[in-house]
Amino acid sequence: MANPVPVPQGLLDFIKKGKKFLVVGHKEPDGDCIGSQLALSSVLRRLGKEAIPCSAGPFKRSEVLPYKERCTLHISAQEREGAWVLVMDCSAPYRTGDLASALEGLPWAVIDHHVSGDYAEGASEGVLYIDPTAPSVTFMILGIIEALGLSPTKEEAELLLFGLCTDTGFFRHIDEQGAETFEYAARLIHRGASPKQAFQHIYGGKSLNSRILMGIMLSQVQAYFEGSLLLTTETYEETQCFGLEGRDSDTLYQLLQTVKGVEAIVIIRQETPENCTVGLRSRDRVNVAEIAAQFGGGGHKNAAGCSIPGTIEAVRPQILKVFEAKVGAWGLTL
Ligand SMILES: [Mn+2]
The missing domain is CATH 3.90.1640.10 (inorganic pyrophosphatase (n-terminal core))
Structure with missing residues (x-):
């Protein structure tokens, strides 16, 4: 500033x-x-x-x-x-x-x-x-x-x-x-x-369950656009099993932000059987507020979120499609 x-x-x-x-x-x-x-x-x-x-x-x-x-x-x-x-x-x-x-x-x-x-x-x-x-x-x-x-x-x-x-x-x-x-x-x-x-x-006082859930989500990360986008998910069953207090998005984002070449991170969560929330974080080149806005969400350039109806399997390709349309403008390679 x-x-x-x-x-x-x-x-x-x-x-x-x-x-x-x-x-x-x-x-x-x-x-x-x-x-x-x-x-x-x-x-x-x-x-x-x-x-x-x-x-x-x-x-x-x-x-x-x-x-x-x-x-x-x-x-x-x-x-x-x-x-x-x-x-x-x-x-x-x-x-x-x-x-x-x-x-x-x-x-x-x-x-x-x-x-x-x-x-x-x-x-x-x-x-x-x-x-x-x-x-x-x-x-x-x-x-x-x-x-x-x-x-x-x-x-x-x-x-x-x-x-x-x-x-x-x-x-x-x-x-x-x-x-x-x-x-x-x-x-x-x-x-x-x-x-x-x-x-x-x-940063202290987290539950052991939150660390276990993080391990599961880390093991499910998928890389797109030559590793510039990392995406992981939390299923409805995982939320039921570990509870909302098991969530520690901030630390998960932090860990993924240390990956070489990463420009953006997406976490898709199945909140209800019908609806997903999507959390987005980015480094300098990617404006995730633009991505969230496409789905009626909002936020900052480097931290944004939105809610999208559907299952994780249906929401993931929608998110990837919007990224795909933007990667050129952000100077990333497909
Ligand atoms: Mn604030």
Whole structure:
């Protein structure tokens, strides 16, 4: 990133004027989403406001599970009464999952760093603070806290570092433009956040089943386009056997990203007998957001996802076909 987008005055006014906020993140929350929601909620309470963190769940990732009880999973009429909405880490309203309908009609603002989606394309009338160059939404929340003339508390700093480490792959995705990210991280550490603890929190505590499932998925990887695309699958039976908590996509992507010549990684999962989810990751040359968009999904250039009806056997050739149409433009060989 070069220069972060400044925090819009409209957002600061929104925060200052509101008295009660529903602080909403995306379904299937990750560390960036939950860290942003809980840190901002804490700041709002320090400002004397009522803040209700809301998440549609499910809390699939082991590192966010401890925060589940701090979130409202279903917004009651009483919680909705007189509330303003802060949506974070969502590229579009549908990303809030089952909460979307409960939020309709309330004043709202969005804080997000996705490159594409309804919000990035300006298709909304709320207050928007969109910075596609921001490494995480927690990074943007620190900017908001400082723009409000405050400093994060130790707990807020820990939550913000948790999100920043999650979305940057513990700083591995930061390139030579990323000095600012480390400056932000340093400010969080000065406030009492520990990178060592954040690492253990994000990468430790996994179940043995998750390692066994990873072994199975690694043994099923297939290489395409001279090894530039690696694809693996998780069948419905495997999910039933190992459970959702057996999933550790991040580590699987990381392992596959170390393979020589790899440019993109695809994981197809049979979520129900009728439907698959597809996770995509890439290195520099491939824009997986373009692939996901073909199937109505979204994400970032190097991390995206979509949902496709059908079985793994039916979905795999569809994905490969879209890659095949793009490989030339990306300078890859067939
Ligand atoms: Mn994020």
